[in-house]
Amino acid sequence: MQWIMDTKKTLQPSLREFRLSFYLLTRNKLQLASLIIIILLVLVAIFAPLIAPYPGHAISETNPDDKLQAPSAKYWFGTDELGRDMLSRVIYGTRISMQTALIAVGLALLIGVPLGAIAGGMGGVVDEIIMRITDVFLSFPPLLLAIAIAAFLGPNLRNAMLAIAISWWPWYTRIIRGQAVSIRERQFVRAARAIGTPKSQIIFKHILPNTFAPVIVQASMDIGGVILTIASLSFLGLGAQPPIPEWGLLISTSRTYFLNAWWYSTFPGIAILITVLVFNLIGDGFREVLDPKTRKF
Amino acid sequence: MRKFILRRLLLGVIVMLGVAFITFFLTRVIPSDPAAKWVGPRATPEQIAQATIELGLDQPLYVQFVKYMGDLLQGNLGVSLRTRRPIMLELQENLPATIELVFISTIAAVFLGIPLGVISARRKDQWVDHLSRLFSVGVVSLPTFWVGLILQLLFFRTLHLFPMGGQLSTEIKLTMEIPQITGFLMFDSLITGNFRIFQDALWHIVLPGITIGLYPVGLVARMTRSALLEILNEDYITAARSYGLSERVVLWSYALKNSIGSTSTVVALSIGYTLVNTFLTESIFSWPGIGSYIATAVIGLDYPAIMGVTIFSAFSYVILNLVADIIIALDPRVRA
Amino acid sequence: MTEYFEIKNLSVGFRTFEGVRDVLRIESLRIKRGETYGLVGESGAGKTVLALTILGLLPKPAGIIHSGEIWLDGQDLLKKSDHEMYTQYRGKRITMIFQDPMSTLNPVFTVGQQLARVIEKQQRLKGEANMKKALEMLDVVKLPDAARMLEKYPHELSGGQRQRIIIAIALTCGAEFLIADEPTRNLDVTIQAGILKLMDELQQEFKMSMLFIANNAGLVNVVCKNAGILYRGKLVEDGPSEKVIRSARHPYTQTLLSAIPRDKSEALKFASIVIKPEAERGCPYYARCILAEDACAASEPMLEMVGEAHKVACFVAARRQA
Numbered sequence: 001m002q003w004i005m006d007t008k009k010t011l012q013p014s015l016r017e018f019r020l021s022f023y024l025l026t027r028n029k030l031q032l033a034s035l036i037i038i039i040l041l042v043l044v045a046i047f048a049p050l051i052a053p054y055p056g057h058a059i060s061e062t063n064p065d066d067k068l069q070a071p072s073a074k075y076w077f078g079t080d081e082l083g084r085d086m087l088s089r090v091i092y093g094t095r096i097s098m099q100t101a102l103i104a105v106g107l108a109l110l111i112g113v114p115l116g117a118i119a120g121g122m123g124g125v126v127d128e129i130i131m132r133i134t135d136v137f138l139s140f141p142p143l144l145l146a147i148a149i150a151a152f153l154g155p156n157l158r159n160a161m162l163a164i165a166i167s168w169w170p171w172y173t174r175i176i177r178g179q180a181v182s183i184r185e186r187q188f189v190r191a192a193r194a195i196g197t198p199k200s201q202i203i204f205k206h207i208l209p210n211t212f213a214p215v216i217v218q219a220s221m222d223i224g225g226v227i228l229t230i231a232s233l234s235f236l237g238l239g240a241q242p243p244i245p246e247w248g249l250l251i252s253t254s255r256t257y258f259l260n261a262w263w264y265s266t267f268p269g270i271a272i273l274i275t276v277l278v279f280n281l282i283g284d285g286f287r288e289v290l291d292p293k294t295r296k297f
Numbered sequence: 298m299r300k301f302i303l304r305r306l307l308l309g310v311i312v313m314l315g316v317a318f319i320t321f322f323l324t325r326v327i328p329s330d331p332a333a334k335w336v337g338p339r340a341t342p343e344q345i346a347q348a349t350i351e352l353g354l355d356q357p358l359y360v361q362f363v364k365y366m367g368d369l370l371q372g373n374l375g376v377s378l379r380t381r382r383p384i385m386l387e388l389q390e391n392l393p394a395t396i397e398l399v400f401i402s403t404i405a406a407v408f409l410g411i412p413l414g415v416i417s418a419r420r421k422d423q424w425v426d427h428l429s430r431l432f433s434v435g436v437v438s439l440p441t442f443w444v445g446l447i448l449q450l451l452f453f454r455t456l457h458l459f460p461m462g463g464q465l466s467t468e469i470k471l472t473m474e475i476p477q478i479t480g481f482l483m484f485d486s487l488i489t490g491n492f493r494i495f496q497d498a499l500w501h502i503v504l505p506g507i508t509i510g511l512y513p514v515g516l517v518a519r520m521t522r523s524a525l526l527e528i529l530n531e532d533y534i535t536a537a538r539s540y541g542l543s544e545r546v547v548l549w550s551y552a553l554k555n556s557i558g559s560t561s562t563v564v565a566l567s568i569g570y571t572l573v574n575t576f577l578t579e580s581i582f583s584w585p586g587i588g589s590y591i592a593t594a595v596i597g598l599d600y601p602a603i604m605g606v607t608i609f610s611a612f613s614y615v616i617l618n619l620v621a622d623i624i625i626a627l628d629p630r631v632r633a
Numbered sequence: 634m635t636e637y638f639e640i641k642n643l644s645v646g647f648r649t650f651e652g653v654r655d656v657l658r659i660e661s662l663r664i665k666r667g668e669t670y671g672l673v674g675e676s677g678a679g680k681t682v683l684a685l686t687i688l689g690l691l692p693k694p695a696g697i698i699h700s701g702e703i704w705l706d707g708q709d710l711l712k713k714s715d716h717e718m719y720t721q722y723r724g725k726r727i728t729m730i731f732q733d734p735m736s737t738l739n740p741v742f743t744v745g746q747q748l749a750r751v752i753e754k755q756q757r758l759k760g761e762a763n764m765k766k767a768l769e770m771l772d773v774v775k776l777p778d779a780a781r782m783l784e785k786y787p788h789e790l791s792g793g794q795r796q797r798i799i800i801a802i803a804l805t806c807g808a809e810f811l812i813a814d815e816p817t818r819n820l821d822v823t824i825q826a827g828i829l830k831l832m833d834e835l836q837q838e839f840k841m842s843m844l845f846i847a848n849n850a851g852l853v854n855v856v857c858k859n860a861g862i863l864y865r866g867k868l869v870e871d872g873p874s875e876k877v878i879r880s881a882r883h884p885y886t887q888t889l890l891s892a893i894p895r896d897k898s899e900a901l902k903f904a905s906i907v908i909k910p911e912a913e914r915g916c917p918y919y920a921r922c923i924l925a926e927d928a929c930a931a932s933e934p935m936l937e938m939v940g941e942a943h944k945v946a947c948f949v950a951a952r953r954q955a
Contacts, residue, residue, distance in 0.1 A: 136315030141569035141614040148607040152323050235442050237596050259454050269443035276438035532736040539688050540751045541724020554741045
């Protein structure tokens, strides 16, 4: 049995491949910068209460005397209609975006990965059924399903995360299933089946551990898109509700005032742009590394 | 070829059935009290009870589903809570304006995005490539609704160049008669020779058009670039060059035709994205399309309307992908 | 005064993430007008790289030409700009037949369309005249039922048919110098003979000079006047085909061709597989060579005359006279 169990090692990328990936990733200055910015964003999210100048403003305090002030030394990003410091609110928005994106993606993985492993591992009718269901879910234009689900579950942040998870899982199922099918055909799985290992064990001990890597990579690349989706849902009124300082909600609220208070819309938007951009850049970097065809050599 | 189309159509029908089922599930099974959602937040218990019977919510699920499908096939999407009018009718009224926007963004995606992708692939890692890649990835990272606001801030508030919203300026709407032939404002005004209206409409479509159009251009450029990169590494490209064929022919004929498959797929995808993006953007520009319609419906919790737009958009997307798949089948290898 | 086609001191490298790797080192290679030269080497020896370098189609930025000259009819091709290569040489004066006809034909166009496109470019014919020429060319390569063949897509044809189409397209260019990169590699043995015979006839008829790249030495002897052996990018033996194939002098050639050894002791030596560590600055064949001496690891041997027009890049072989 030992040689079957050790397959995990043979399938994981060798050390040389990691060195190659890291080399390629960091050679491009843009991607290196993106990596650094992501780390910074995570730090901002974690240490928000310490970094924000007026942490209370991000939660429940209001400050009506200073309402709608332009950016100044006191309020770097200006204030909103309730006098709250925009900088603090945007900083807390980082925390909210990161948290909700992680949870949403995590949920999607939780649903999608096992389904994909089962579909690919079992094959046959089970595979067909699961893949047809996946196809139907994927036939919806992106975001539409999330909007509909969030609307019917009730507009709040928690339901938005759920809605995203429900519309996102099919992507992961597809990836995992494809991987599972190709692994299923490999020698060591055939050997395991030949000696009578039950399918469930094959799926969970052999297939799953070996398909993790690409889907984790894909999921981290998706975080940017999910953040954008959350912001969009909140903008429509389906996600975060006031007074949560979610970026999309901030932009939505700013609509009433922005023509005379440009800072209100601008800064949350820039925050979204930078965050999603760096995740997309890293995603591009990963993709170039994983796909040898587009390399220079 | 015919067999392929038939098979694909069948698949499309099955998928639409699945889509209908999911939307059915959404409206009847998920909410805690579907009837209340249907009659609105201010309904009395009697109204809710009546709606329950009317909607057949006391019937077993499969009966409900049959009735639901029946309604769908007749084009009955229910009645809006807000306006009390049939949703199908309201959709038809609001559709042309949205189609105008989607049309413009698709044109931009094809005629700007594809060439950008091709040039970027050809000049890989040169400054043109870096610039266009930065543009593409930047543009798909932008929240579309935010772009709309910023454009308004810049071009309306600060520079006073373009109007803030609406399809036509109020002055024109009040003083002139608007031609109503196809419902497409720009087309109608053009063919009736009404150039003042046409110019006004053109002016009004600029900002929303740019807002909606950026994402598809970036998406298509990115996809085209990666497809072309693979293709340009193929032997037949080297062979074509060795025969002395011009780079222009090699790129825009030999290489590009091989990317029809991925290009159609991504254009269909971008249309889908655009459609949903209109939900976010139209209300910013007071653009009278289904985007504004659903945005208002969401705020007012007008569930039937939300559902109606969802079903409509989903079905359109399925048909769109069907068309894209058929275009892909033009590649002779696929049919073999 | 250079030969019609002459390569001098060519050195080509490829950029990899581990540094620059030398892939081609040819000191001297000459082809007279109207003659065929056969280049033999294993896969990966650098043959296709040579072909691409001559045409100026080395992938950028991976490929680097360190040094060298490639003369064609008195002009150094390596000094030409890409535009000059495109307008004056590619297709017009130099053309190439590739080894895998399936991947060399564009899958989304019919073979007729592809042929027509080249005819239009090189012969400047359109419409009816173009069609006539296309049918003519298919006749030349002995493809029956030409009119229907033109309507087919590459995947609808057999390997042999595709290769004939490729030859037809290449010939249409009317070039004077043809590079044939393993043209029969992916074909059945029975088809190979037919293709080779065709190429031989066409070469006589169209009076082309040809660089025939192969990994099968037997073919080379039949078709080519002169031959050269490429080992890991280095030209190690060069001379008349008869001499190079039948009486090879370089130990690698001898092993490659399983040439008849001089005596029993050599026969026994050839029978064994020898592996030594690589010689960084020495002969590239050092690690596998049974005749290797210490000197072979110290410096790289250059081509030296060992017979009439017969050269070899090997210290040991050069020492032993015929």
